[in-house]
Amino acid sequence: MALIKSSFSLARLAFLNFLRHPKNPQSLAKGVTAPLRVRGVAYNQFSTSAALLAKSKAAQDDATELKYEGMSTTVCQGANYYTHGSDPELKDDSEYPDWLWTLLDPPAEDSKTYHRQQKKAKARLRNKLMKHKE
Structure with missing residues (x-):
């Protein structure tokens, strides 16, 4: 009975994951449900190469450099939510x-x-x- 219960719960879990993520390309293309979550761990059906990880790491570094490039140290940008006026200046x-x-x-x-x-x-x-x- 325990074997049937565990296989039923895994099937139910896979179905619920599929319902939660209907646009998952793996579940639609291959007929496989979304990655199973067993006790909080997701088991994916694909591997990630080192080249992809290196590219994503470089992209993240570029994004952080661009993020602080346009920031001002004298004006609090975005603090003025009124249609008129200007952003407040930063004090000492x-x-x-x-x-x-x-x-x-x-x-x-x-x-x-x-x-x-x-x-x-x-x-x-x-x-x-x-x-x-x-």
């Missing part, structure tokens, strides 16, 4: 309030925000583990 760091530089720091361990984040992280992990439980 000392002209901004001190609390602004602490916004990206993690919250203190005795705060309500910290415990709320921990509770959400535990719930996400529990849901992820239950999703892959058989």
Whole structure:
């Protein structure tokens, strides 16, 4: 019975993956379903050569160089969402309030925000583990 159940669950999983990714060229051309996901790992039916990886790495390096080429250090581009006016100019760091530089720091361990984040992280992990439980 366990063998039938496992093969049924793999077939059902393959069918659900196909429904989720109907434009997958492998599933349409070869009649093979989308890559199977077994416990969070995708098994693809193709291999990637080193030449393709090298080309993609070079393309990523070029993209990062172009990304910072047109950025301004004096104007905050895109901050003005009104139809009139111009983008605000950037000030010296000392002209901004001190609390602004602490916004990206993690919250203190005795705060309500910290415990709320921990509770959400535990719930996400529990849901992820239950999703892959058989």
